[in-house]
Amino acid sequence: MKIEIETLLKQALTHLCAQGVLPINPGSNPTVTRSKDPQHGEYASNLAMTLAKSAGLNPRDMATAIVEALPASEVIDRVEIAGPGFINFFLNPESNTRAVAQILEQGSQFGLSDIGKGKKILIEFVSANPTGPLHVGHGRGAAYGAALADLLAAAGFEVEREYYVNDAGRQMDILAVSVWLRYLELCGESLPFPVNGYRGSYVKQIAEDLFNQQQHQLREPVLEVLADLPKDEIDGGDKEIYIDALIQRARKLLQNRYDIVFNIALNIILDDIKNDLAEFGVHYQYWFSERSLEKKSLACLEKLQQAGYLYEKDGALWFRSSDFGDEKDRVVQRDNGQPTYFTSDIAYHLEKIERGYDRLIDIWGADHHGYIPRVNAAMQAMGLDAGKLDILLVQFAILYRGKEKVSMSTRSGEFVTLRELRHEVGNDAARFFYIMRRSEQHMDFDLELAKSQSNDNPVYYVQYAHARICSVFRQLKEKNFVYLQAQGLKHLDRLTETHETALIKTLGRFPEVIENSALTAEPHQLTYYLRELANAFHSYYNAHQFLVDDADLRNARLALVEACGYVLRNALSIIGVSAPESM
Template structure:
């Protein structure tokens, strides 16, 4: 309804010829819900904003705008209030139409609300396959998956993808870390290098792979050079020399085969964890396969052909500063290896090649410079920079008994996503992750997430849904039947304040979907569901539903059934269940 009123105001300003036509697009019209029903259901303050610019009295200007609005079907009346507000009172027919729409459309209510749907590829999580997903990845997963569902609900075509960084130095370090764990299981006493992966999960992987991969581990144990600590080297030199030692002893091909095996095992684990978290991707995209197909070299060639590269210090640089980046970037290192940035350019160019309008990446907050960098890379490939959009997700801190849980991914001391879900449940984890704006730091209260009371927001919402179904079950147990047509025909009997507020809140749902999708603000939907649940609980406590008056009974059942539909649909977008019994 907000969008409809906004359009009415826009057309009124246009008809009144208050603003030049070419300036109309710059007008920011805001429609807000009134706090006091005596002032109508919606209010607009555009006259206050335009009065100074036009040199007019705000109240007089508000009257000019209101007088040009002509909608007898949706609006009962429009009232101008000092110092220049335009208040809108909805007709009874519109209020009834909301309930009719929800009951008719069910889960489709609020769908396809945007005017210009896009073909979007949404990449999120994309954690290196070097360890299990931890609680930080969980927030990315919950946000990304819910955002995909939200944008699909609004009408966009959304294709989800996980980019697997399954090649390069980090994968070699991971393979080396596992190899050392295997050798230690076989009796060696090798310390992990300073730059290596840590954690109990390495031993688990080592146990799974030591007998399933065709590698001569005994020859490694006999090779005394591998036991050297390289104490005089820097941490990076130490790990690189150890990798070279293992490659020389095993052979490059055998080492790569081992690396591929542990990478595949980790990808399988990550995929399983995400599926159990309710996250299923359309595609898993392998960086290694992309490189093997020559896509990175092909992109580098195009950049050279576009005359946007130069040699410096033995490396090949891309002139990204030409496209707004703060400095030029290396795409081929001195040793001839392509950089991660070169792979990123090739990957994002491939997304455009596959026909996507919008390339939406969900990244960690430490990637704030990627928009300018990747956008410049796309522009250098003759692709529009504006096709790239990035949502940055802030970090998560866990709190238990009011104390912060200390974690360190570097030392392998972290809580996995699986462990979190085992402790608080998938529903609570999914909801708590998106209960706060993704660009704000999240303090995850474990005790609150586990609680079964109204302080826990996800429990509060689910309980509202379950309470509605308790009424429906009681109706059935009493041998009564809900007559939907009678309920729709008697919606005018819903005159109590609780009923008016619920109807108004249900009418907001399409606008919440539209704006949440537009702003990529999943938390707005979560907040909406809390507010709707609050209204349902208040209504449940204040009124009886199975009353003697048949027409009033059916009208009230129609209302709470509609509320149940919206709660269930909203929770499904967030990846949370809507139980009928609690």
């Protein structure tokens, strides 16, 4: 409908240009928006105000000229000029109710758009280090990424979802050593736990699994483990140096058995994460291993070296990212010869581009924002189209337990896991809650409130609308009425109540909401829409009886209600929330 009006306006402009009223055709698409106020019709355009200056007319006269040049249309009842020069379009009542017929015809397909034209998008999200279970901070990225992916798919993009597994690097070694030390404790040894180690209880559980599987196969004498190590922080030393020394010691003593510890820790945690996300309704096509990039990383370094973007300083290898807008150069290879995480990431983005996507989306926690310029720099230096990459940031949810802030540190082990949250508030509430706010918005997540299962939770409000619709159709049978959809569609003109036209209008807006929220990467718009839709339905429900004796009216109303059910289900499924048939 919006497009039809835009087309009409375009035709009017062409006409005006031919007449010489307008100097040149502006070319750009006329702006048509939904009116907020019914007094301003269904749709409005600010076209006249934007063109007035170049035409040398005042906006109202410009509007008059445009309106006079508008071709006749069947869908438009009348056009008015209002305010400073808005052109308001009033639709025929039939054009309004035709949304109902369209919804019933398209069913679960209603709202889908082809605006994406099948372009291939890879969306990478969560990608938390497999050094511990997902916590509630990761949950927001999971809910946001999954909703955005489904939204883009609904808008006609070909979407693939990927989790980048950081299974290489120092953090994983720290985890492996933490597990091994806990394992040694289970063997009956007594030794200090490093300040920088992972202290979560899950580390002890992994150690138990390790012990059950390996018994004393991985046991080494404590004296040898601790011999000649530098001081840990607690003894006045440096915790980083200490843990690195401990990692070297573990590798040396365990030799090839080190990989057993490492892999068991990795697999247990990764399986847990996969399981957790699946239960949350978040699914991936790919789990991409950082370790698999080893060769590609070296190749990238070579390429950058040859292009003259690398130099040596202080024994390390640096990338001239500042040549591409980063605030300083970055290390790609440490003085110990190990490539940095950044190097893997260069290779990873090369890999993703090579796989042939039209667009890459990375969703990161906002604390990584300082990392964006160097990734863009690397892509440019590698000769890749950095314009294909969109990095979207999700602000962390600040957790509150009542009024008290909950500290969130994986290392200390004091965190609320995503799983705990899901079990306490339910998947539906968690999914809805997480994406209710704009992703760049800092979010206060009060656990007490979320756990309280109170009616404050808007997800119930929306789900209740759906349950009520299902209930109406159950009642239909009990009251020995019959619903004939075809009859209802024939008599849509009977739907003249204010609540009915309002509901129909809201339903008709759904495709626009999908397109808009997909293109702006703002799934929260969908939750606001759902609340509006549920409100329009509940108001209607309270104001009018659907199961009336007048068969034509009853069928028409039930057609409308059925259509409402479809849209509720379609919208809820995109954000991963269930549509219960009864509550």
